């Protein structure tokens with residue numbers, strides 16, 4: 001049997017490779033002829049073409065074996081955005097990412113692609129066609145976002161062409177698709193519990209939801225366009241579906257596709273926001289005695305009730321990015337793949 005030769009500059013490690021985005025990254029990289037290592041704290045799937053390294057990214061000792069002979073590292077690991085654990089976000093996303101960078105430098109990795117988030121510029125106020133020139137949020141809405149800002153700043157500031165270490169950050173927003181462990185499940189659970197009756201605000205607020213394969217495409221293009229003299233060095237890029245959609249229309253299309261009722265009533269944005277603030281305050285006061293993770297936080301209300309869509313013109317210009325799957329196709333595939341959650345009529 002002929003052995004397929006894999007060029008040395010196509011060896012990569014996907015940190016967080018067992019997660020939702022990470023596994024799609026792995027599959028596409030294999031299709032494109034890369035040799036792929038996965039580093040994750042848990043083993044989420046099996047694939048004989050992949051070498052798995054199970055460990056904590058906060059540990060250099062765990063990381064180093066996964067980085068030997070590797071050119072490109074994709075860092076898409078993070079704690080769950082809704083885990084509400086300030087210490088964990090800081091330790092994994094900030095100091096952990098510093099450890100990852102140090103380990104990459106020590107192992108001679110040349111390119112580092114971070115999965116950041118478009119939320120790093122979101123403060124709960126409308127953003128329409130936001131560009132990468134917008135400043136980081138001065139008052140991030142939760143610890144997750146705060147840690148993603150620290151993480152992105154750290155990664156971009158360590159770009160060092162002189163020493164052959166190049167970095168770039170990809171900022172997706174609202175990743176969705178088949179195998180997503182979060183979005184559709186939360187929606188269906190909320191609908192089943194009868195809490196999906198009201199839209200927050202007037203229902204017209206446009207947002208970006210980005211199909212997972214487009215996010216993967218943006219990451220791989222970034223790695224392939226990251227060279228010493230390229231404009232990508234030390235920069236952040238929004239990657240979206242380039243088709244902003246009203247937040248509640250997006251959710252309704254999934255709900256209707258799975259035979260659930262769409263929300264019909266409206267509650268004013270300010271009312272929902274202050275209610276969520278009040279609940280957060282109560283949760284904080286009782287937190288020494290009881291731990292509660294509220295469904296509606298000010299961040300979730302802001303995500304559901306404001307405009308926040310981002311321009312991906314810079315990615316189009318600098319790396320030839322163009323979404324590979326349209327929003328219609330993406331919704332169809334996502335609904336189809338979640339047919340086990342369909343409500344029987």
Ligand SMILES: NC(=O)C1=CN([C@@H]2O[C@H](COP(=O)(O)OP(=O)(O)OC[C@H]3O[C@@H](n4cnc5c(N)ncnc54)[C@H](O)[C@@H]3O)[C@@H](O)[C@H]2O)C=CC1
Pocket residue numbers: 015016017018019020021022039040041042044055056057058075076077078079080092096115116117118171172173174175176
């Ligand atoms: N899901 C979304 O809508 C968005 C996600 N992002 C970012 O995309 C990235 C991937 O997100 P998802 O795939 O949705 O998350 P996910 O939770 O499915 O995957 C994250 C992976 O990181 C691993 N991980 C967590 N802590 C680790 C540690 N200490 N050491 C090693 N591995 C660890 C987890 O085991 C998991 O497999 C994250 O950086 C997230 O911040 C950005 C924008 C939107």
Ligand SMILES: CC(C)CCC[C@@H](C)[C@H]1CC[C@H]2C3=C(CC[C@]12C)[C@@]1(C)CCC(=O)C[C@@H]1CC3
Pocket residue numbers: 081116117118119173174175182183186187190300303304
């Ligand atoms: C119950 C409903 C009102 C809301 C259900 C949908 C939500 C689960 C998702 C809608 C927008 C999503 C989103 C994220 C997580 C899932 C949603 C809130 C992120 C917070 C994930 C991490 C990020 O970096 C930013 C994302 C923004 C959009």
